[in-house]
Amino acid sequence: MSSPITTWEGAEAYFTFAHSPAAIAIILALSVIVVFFVLYNMAMHENESYRKLD
Amino acid sequence: METAELQQKLEALEKAFSMAGTINAEIFYWWCTALMITIHAGFLAYEMGASRSKNALASGVKNILAFAFVIPTFFFFGWWIYLAFPTGFTISEAGADGLPWAMKMGPNLTDNATGVFWAAFALFAATTASILSGAVIERIRVSGFVILAVFLGSVVWILGASWGWHPSGWLTTEWGFHDTAAAGCVHMIAGFFTLGVLLNLGPRIGRFGKDGSVTEMPGHNLPMSLIGLMLIIVGFFGFLGGCIIFVNGDQWVTIFNTPATLSAFAFNTLMGCVGGILGCYLTTRDPFWMMSGALVGIISAASGLDMYYPPLAFLIGFVGGCIAPQVNKLLIKLKIDDAVGAVAVHGVGGLWSVIAAGIFIAGYPNVAEGAPPVSFMGQLGSAVVFALLGFIPGWVLSYVLKKLGLLRTSNGAEVAGLDTAEIPARAYPEAYNPPSRPFPAE
Numbered sequence: 001m002s003s004p005i006t007t008w009e010g011a012e013a014y015f016t017f018a019h020s021p022a023a024i025a026i027i028l029a030l031s032v033i034v035v036f037f038v039l040y041n042m043a044m045h046e047n048e049s050y051r052k053l054d
Numbered sequence: 055m056e057t058a059e060l061q062q063k064l065e066a067l068e069k070a071f072s073m074a075g076t077i078n079a080e081i082f083y084w085w086c087t088a089l090m091i092t093i094h095a096g097f098l099a100y101e102m103g104a105s106r107s108k109n110a111l112a113s114g115v116k117n118i119l120a121f122a123f124v125i126p127t128f129f130f131f132g133w134w135i136y137l138a139f140p141t142g143f144t145i146s147e148a149g150a151d152g153l154p155w156a157m158k159m160g161p162n163l164t165d166n167a168t169g170v171f172w173a174a175f176a177l178f179a180a181t182t183a184s185i186l187s188g189a190v191i192e193r194i195r196v197s198g199f200v201i202l203a204v205f206l207g208s209v210v211w212i213l214g215a216s217w218g219w220h221p222s223g224w225l226t227t228e229w230g231f232h233d234t235a236a237a238g239c240v241h242m243i244a245g246f247f248t249l250g251v252l253l254n255l256g257p258r259i260g261r262f263g264k265d266g267s268v269t270e271m272p273g274h275n276l277p278m279s280l281i282g283l284m285l286i287i288v289g290f291f292g293f294l295g296g297c298i299i300f301v302n303g304d305q306w307v308t309i310f311n312t313p314a315t316l317s318a319f320a321f322n323t324l325m326g327c328v329g330g331i332l333g334c335y336l337t338t339r340d341p342f343w344m345m346s347g348a349l350v351g352i353i354s355a356a357s358g359l360d361m362y363y364p365p366l367a368f369l370i371g372f373v374g375g376c377i378a379p380q381v382n383k384l385l386i387k388l389k390i391d392d393a394v395g396a397v398a399v400h401g402v403g404g405l406w407s408v409i410a411a412g413i414f415i416a417g418y419p420n421v422a423e424g425a426p427p428v429s430f431m432g433q434l435g436s437a438v439v440f441a442l443l444g445f446i447p448g449w450v451l452s453y454v455l456k457k458l459g460l461l462r463t464s465n466g467a468e469v470a471g472l473d474t475a476e477i478p479a480r481a482y483p484e485a486y487n488p489p490s491r492p493f494p495a496e
Binding site (some may be wrong): 001003004006007008011015016017018024027028030031035038039041042050 | 112210311312318329332335336339358361362363365366368369372414416417418419421427
């Protein structure tokens, strides 16, 4: 279950997976990978585009 | 100091505190409404830019008139529909407060809330109508469009809001539905309504060849479209501010009365937004789709905007940004001419949002009396309801308009350009402005 709460009484950090450090680590890692993969892909795309014009 | 005097001072303080809270709430929704006007400035620029120069003003006029017709009709019956139908098709007594002659529906010193809430919802309504507007440019009759816009903005979406974006809406009380920022009732309904209309309206002349070829019809001013899309993003902050309820002296709550913070909205709006941009960039490299991706990203994260871990909102927005352009390509293969990708961005973006919430926030408790917790099946069932509630009225009403000859302009007007046919002004009068290059079948 992604919900760290079963009731709103006394809830504090209630975001998804707030109770699961492993899940948080996986989601954070995935988002970091996406950011850097898009950057890498962008550079590859540029190289290819420039090569076509050379 | 006498006890009576202390008591008097305490009461005065309580009264002042309460009034300050009331006025804070009024001010908050006032500015949310003002920011939402930016959405319409954005749609105006975006759709005019996406039109060929011969249709630029006609597309803009359509936006202005959608706004002008939806606001009064939302006063006449839209707000009543919202208050009257949370249980389905049975009219609730609370609806009386939304009748256009009710004492709450005008200046009233005992009610500081109705006007600003009505205004925020009226702007949501106009936004919903604007979603339809872009898809149908360059060939729809203005009169037919206005009828569709009024029906979508002042009847259909608000019925959906009454069912699934209301503290007592039956989708929440029966199925545990959760959709904080209205991905279902606004975006899905508008997107699927648009799909129904497009099936009857047909493509622009020359868009699809008999041999299966597809002719691109780029707008005359892509930079203007990009600025328009950015304005919509600015306006989204007003829209999302209007999705949270100010409670005097206590924590904010969502429309479903679950506790929330504007900070949660801030985290996830921005993270979802940029996830959508990156998804669209990766799959298209097209600046029009990148900015549309910003919308898709926010819409994708909208249902769980109050609950997601921000990197999760980013990933959900990213997936939405990867999906939407592909859906648009599929529509083109099916010869459905959506000029701006509204079905993919709003319809499918909204669908993904509602489903993603079913995957990632299942188990969160609801607070409406007897309501089950959020569940995947509850979200899925609600998504089906919104899709049908959008598609069926859109298809039926546009079919009736088509039979009445009110849906589509004449071929002559379409080829000459709708500005020439309808508008007593020219977009670029001082420039040499020949008609756009004819497309193959024109």
